[in-house]
Amino acid sequence: MKTEKVATHIISWLKDYAEKSNIKGFVIGVSGGIDSALTSTLCAKTGFPTLCVEMPIHQAQSHVTRAEDHIKQLKVRYNNVSEVRVDLTGMYEGLKSVVPQLPNTPKEELSLANTRARLRMTTLYYFAGLHSYVVAGTGNKVEDFGVGFYTKYGDGGVDLSPIADLMKSEVYELAAYLKVPNSIQIAKPTDGLFGDNRTDEDQIGASYDELEWAMKEQDAGKNEADFSGRNQEVFKIYENMHKLNQHKMLPIPVCEIPAAIK
Incomplete structure (x- = not known):
């Protein structure tokens, strides 16, 4: 892959979309993973306002730390980057308390995991609406068009997908070129939706x-x-x-x- 040219192409594509659509900026959910780190960096490099949103729900501290470190680095490098943290744990627990459940069953576990992703999607669109931004997706080609490893109307609910034509290996290559923090580059991929240490590979x-x-x-x-x-x-x-x-x-x-x- 011609890494520099690919980076330039995606950044130009994002800028062109923003200008033609008359939108004011981008909003991205930042999880501490490689895909959201790359997407937020690419959006930041457009020069358009880029809002990074942390949305923990019983999140592992390691994920939180990586997300915070990445956003801090982005804000130092780009003055168009801002951040907001919305702890959705209370909302998640509130929903659990009012819906019927089948405790400790695989279907309940999966439904609750997908609920986390959908609460986050709703939050991103709240901020997008406030600021006239668009929600930038973080799915890569293998996830989006290969195995469908995402939540429908959760992390799959976006306005545009900057990295959806990149294989996961290409995501890593581009992330290294754009100086995404090493802690994120070496972390095992995980969707973080189950509140434990399972990785994407464990699930798939x-x-x-x-x-x-x-x-x-x-x-x-x-x-x-x-x-x-x-x-x-x-x-x-x-x-x-x-x-x-x-x-x-x-x-x-x-x-x-x-x-x-x-």
Whole structure:
């Protein structure tokens, strides 16, 4: 990848979008992970106001520290960067207290995890509305178009996606070029939605390097029978998630009424 040219292209694309759409700036949820760190840096480099929003919900201190360090570094480097911290723990617990639950079941655990992401999306759009900003998404290509590893109408609810055509390895390459803090570059990827130490790899069953490989092989027309051993296992994981999460990647189905009966 021609890293410098890719960075310049994304920054120019963001600036062009902002100017043509007459929006005043960008708002990004900053989690302490590599994707949000890269996205917020790219937005900051446009020169447009860039609001970094921390939204902890029972968040691990290591995630909080990384997010704070990144935002602090951005504010030193770019005078168009501002920050706000909204602790959503109380709101999350309040919602839990009024909805029916199936305690200690996998479905409840997943529903609550997705609820965290959707509370954060709502918060980002609150600030976007206040300031006439747009919400910049932080999903990469493997997550958004490969395995669908994001929450529908949560972190998937955005106005534009600056890094969604970058593989995870390219995210790391660009982040290193743009001097994202090393603590973020070396941290294991995690969505932080479950309140424990599980990583993305723990949830998916494969690393991002493996998923990138599988995505490229599927795009090349390969199928599960073309592989054996770990490669076959990874390809099956990728293929199953890709099929299962098509509802996130495709437009919402619309029931079209035949003209003859309207």
